[in-house]
Amino acid sequence: MTNRSRLTGIWYVLPALAFVIAFTAWPFLQMVWISLNDWSLITPPDFVGFQNYLDAFADSQFWVSLSFTLKYTLYITPILMIGGYLVSLLVTPNSGLSRLTRTVVFTPVVIGLGASSLLWYWLFSPNYGLVNKFLMDLGIIDSPVLWLGVDANLSNWAVILSITWKVLGFGMILFVAAIQAIPQEITEATMVDGAGFWQRVRKVILPLTRRTILLVTLVSVIGSLLAFDQFYIMTAGQPRNLTATSTFYVYLNSFPYLKLGYGAALSMILALIILGFTVVQMILTRRSER
Amino acid sequence: MGHTSKEERLVTGRKHGVRRLQPSVMMILILAWAMVAGACADSGAGDTTTSAAAEEEPTTTAAAEEEPTTTAAAEETTTSVAGEALAVTCDPVSPDTEGSLTMWERTGGNAQMVDALVCAWNGRNPDRPISLEYIEHTAMVDRLARGLATGDVPDLMGMDLIYGPQFTSAGQLLEVTDLVDQDLMATASPGHVATATWExxxxxxxxxxxxxxxxxxxxLFEAAGLDPETPPTNLTELHDMAAAITGIEDGVYGYYLPGNCAGCNIFTFAPMIWANGGKIEPAAPGDEAMVTPEVIAPVLEWARMMHQEGLIDPAAQSEDGATFAQVFGSGNVGIMGTGNFNITLVSGAEGIEGQNPDMNYGVTLIPGLNTGDVASFLGGDIVVVPQGSERLDDAVDFMNFILSDEVQVEVYAKLLNMTTRTDPELTDNPYYAEVPLLQDVAAAIEIGQTPFTLKFFELVNSPQGPWLQMLQRVYYSDDDINTVIADAKAEMEAIINE
Structure with missing residues (x-):
């Protein structure tokens, strides 16, 4: 490669590189620096070394939040994956009904997460919510259920329901695209061989859409580990901080409590955990390609 | 339609005349769509969006945010004072207007009142009008903190008074001691003055x-066979009256305590503790919290009894403040601690439709365990000037303007709000005379208390704070009350000493 062509390559890469440096690398370095300081924004920063990290490990609420976040991720990821995949199997054929179903299931994806959380917050309202009214009219319950902010498990499931409604279509549409990309000859060959629908799903469709499954899993896991809006709006961490996710706890410390250094340290720890998950996912993806 | 081989169909992505998108293309389209949608959603997610559980939770002014507000485009009304018109509604002023002052105010406060004050000022000061911007109240503290760090601050601002000590102690506000009219300040609301004062x-x-x-x-008092003109004067009477009212109709309860709203409880339940001589929050490092447990415990025991006997709607356990202001006006609660704003909400006022205008109700001071012991939370906002403002003189003029007799009567009282000065000649005004309940509630200003602490949000207002955690254990668990108090005390002292 000549010097001239090398230089040309650098020029092509430079805009992307500048973007990454300005909007990812530099803020990340700043966050590292902030995490080493005790800083409230309204007073000058005070360098404290790794004290914020030591405080985080001794902070019981941090572990409660992390444990709840992992629990939420563990619950919602299979629901989104299996649910999205099953729906995609139903709506893959390009019939009118399938297209309509795809549109209906995908529509919530384009609604902002804040708006959808607010919508579900009011749907679950004990006095004004349609969910309770519906269940009472059907005679399933006698008195309003306190979905949010009273019982941690119930609150978690209420949020999971709202997010499933909101996000299921995202996985579905990717799965539909992946399934539709399977060469028709393969499907027809398995049909000629006498394979039933579920056999085709198990032996052909699932293996050939593995990369998409891993991609959607990765997106879903990272999104769930960073869950904020839905809990901020629907439960505010209640009851007794048991539904305060890690990101919610980071926000709480960084801004309302004005402990920016501590919040940055919590962010760093969370980033490392997510990095760990991502590395595992990447290893799995590479293995699947062999 | 010509014949197409399978290979050709795969290449072109067409089958039965319908285009099949390749996964990568589909993914890019989806991501682009999601980013656009996200950007659209986020564009309103900064300072002016609304959110429910967290955002709706009242701060010290509890559910005042639910109070209907006047819109800038509302029909303009004026009051003639000394030959001059004092506007209480007007069009908003752009920050680009020459000579204008920029002012921040939080949402969730009393927007109706602030709008009117700004309009009154703008009417009198067309050469230096105020351009008012509302900041999401849960984001106000960090927005100001960020503004102070970067120099992006308004010329003046309204601040929830309980955050005063945090910012004055950090030296982030400009001093006005010798600039404001001392005569006017002599009768200004003591709680506001205390939180706006540092050293x-x-x-x-x-x-x-x-x-x-x-x-x-x-x-409901009448329906329960109680004297409708005799309110409870102590917590025992309150309990007995609530017991008599509970259940007289389906869904009717004697009392109400919101179970998931820290701000509502400091506003309406803390006064019962204060009336009994207790103190909740530590002011500064080294200060003691929950003073004294022996005084606080009986009030907490009373609250637990009210829950255990079913005198409070079980649905209140999930009340996070979003519907708190509508509870009394529903007509299903016999007795309830709430704020002056509920008078306008329930009965309505000029241009404001009341929630339940035919309901007969009374207002009295919040009692303690013993007859004669009463207390009230005095909340609201203060006007301050952040460091970096270059319009201190104009801001001080605005301060003196809103403290003036004219504005106190013709803006505050006219809109059925509390006057911020306690002079009898101001509270004895023609507007209050038409609504005697306002005179009853105005008495609370003189006995009102305002918590003074450097970490109010973390200690009290946060849904994650020790105050709400303590109350939830009191209301909904069987944990030993003394243990609950001891835990709250330890946590509060740990927070203030950090």
């Missing part, structure tokens, strides 16, 4: 005041 220096004046009081539903 004998004054940094702000009252913008508006909200006080908590005990409301009782005379219709």
């Amino acid at each position: 004998d220096s004054l940094y702000g004046v009252p913008l508006y005041a909200d006080v908590s009081a005990l409301f009782w539903n005379k219709d």
Whole structure:
């Protein structure tokens, strides 16, 4: 490669590189620096070394939040994956009904997460919510259920329901695209061989859409580990901080409590955990390609 | 339609005349769509969006945010004072207007009042009008903190008074001690003055005041066989009256305590503790919290009893403040601690439709365990000038303007809000005379207390704070009350000593 062509390559890469440096690398370095300081924004920063990290490990609420976040991720990821995949199997054929179903299931994806959380917050309202009214009219319950902010498990499931409604279509549409990309000859060959629908799903469709499954899993896991809006709006961490996710706890410390250094340290720890998950996912993806 | 091989169909992506998108293309389209949608959603997610559980939770002014507000485009009304018109509604002023002052105010406060004050000022000061911007109240503290760090601050601002000590102690507000009219300040709301003062220096004046009081539903009192003109004067009477009212109709309860709202409880339940001589929050490092447990415990025991006996709607356990202001006006609660804003909400006012205008109710001071012991939370906002403002003189003029007799009567009282000065000649005004309940609730200003602490949000207002955690254990668990108090005390002292 000549010097001239090398230089040309650098020029092509430079805009992307500048973007990454300005909007990812530099803020990340700043966050590292902030995490080493005790800083409230309204007073000058005070360098404290790794004290914020030591405080985080001794902070019981941090572990409660992390444990709840992992629990939420563990619950919602299979629901989104299996649910999205099953729906995609139903709506893959390009019939009118399938297209309509795809549109209906995908529509919530384009609604902002804040708006959808607010919508579900009011749907679950004990006095004004349609969910309770519906269940009472059907005679399933006698008195309003306190979905949010009273019982941690119930609150978690209420949020999971709202997010499933909101996000299921995202996985579905990717799965539909992946399934539709399977060469028709393969499907027809398995049909000629006498394979039933579920056999085709198990032996052909699932293996050939593995990369998409891993991609959607990765997106879903990272999104769930960073869950904020839905809990901020629907439960505010209640009851007794048991539904305060890690990101919610980071926000709480960084801004309302004005402990920016501590919040940055919590962010760093969370980033490392997510990095760990991502590395595992990447290893799995590479293995699947062999 | 010509024949197409399978290979050709795969290449072109067409089958039965319908285009099949390749996964990568589909993914890019979806991501692009999601980013656009996200950007659209986020564009409103900064300072002016609304959110429910967290955002709706009242701060010290509890559910005042639910109070209907006047819109800038509302029909303009004016009041003639000394030959001059004092506008209380007007069109908003752009920050680009020459000579204008920029002002921040939080949402969730008393927007109706602030709008009117700004309009009154703008009418009198067309060469230096105020351009008002509302900041999401849960984001106000960090927005100001960020603004102070970067120099992006308004010329003046309304601040929830309980955050005064945090910012004055950090030296982030400009002093106005010798600039504001001392005669006017002599009778200014003491709670506002206290929170705007740090080490004998004054940094702000009252913008508006909200006080908590005990409301009782005379219709339900009558239906329960109680004297509708006699409210409870101590917690025992309150319990007995609530017991008599509970269950007289389906869904009717004697009392109400929101179970998931820290701000509502400091506004309406803390006064019962204060009336009994207790103190909740530590002011500064080294200070003691929950003083004294022996005084606080009986009030907490009373609250637990009210829950255990079913005198409070079980649905209140999930009340996070979003519907708190509508509870009394529903007509299903016999007695309830709430704020002055609930008078307008329930009965309505000029241009404001009341929630339940035919309901008969009374207002009295929040009692303690013993007859004669009463207390109230005095909340609201103060006007302050952040460091970096270059319009201190104009800001001080605005402060003196809103403290003036004319504005106190013709803006505050006219809009059925509390006057921020306690002079009898101001509270004895023609507007209050038409609504005697306002005179009853105005009495709360003189006895009102305002917590003074450097970490109010973390200690009290946060849904994650020790105050709400303590109350939830009191209301909904069987944990030993003394243990609950001891835990709250330890946590509060740990927070303030950090």
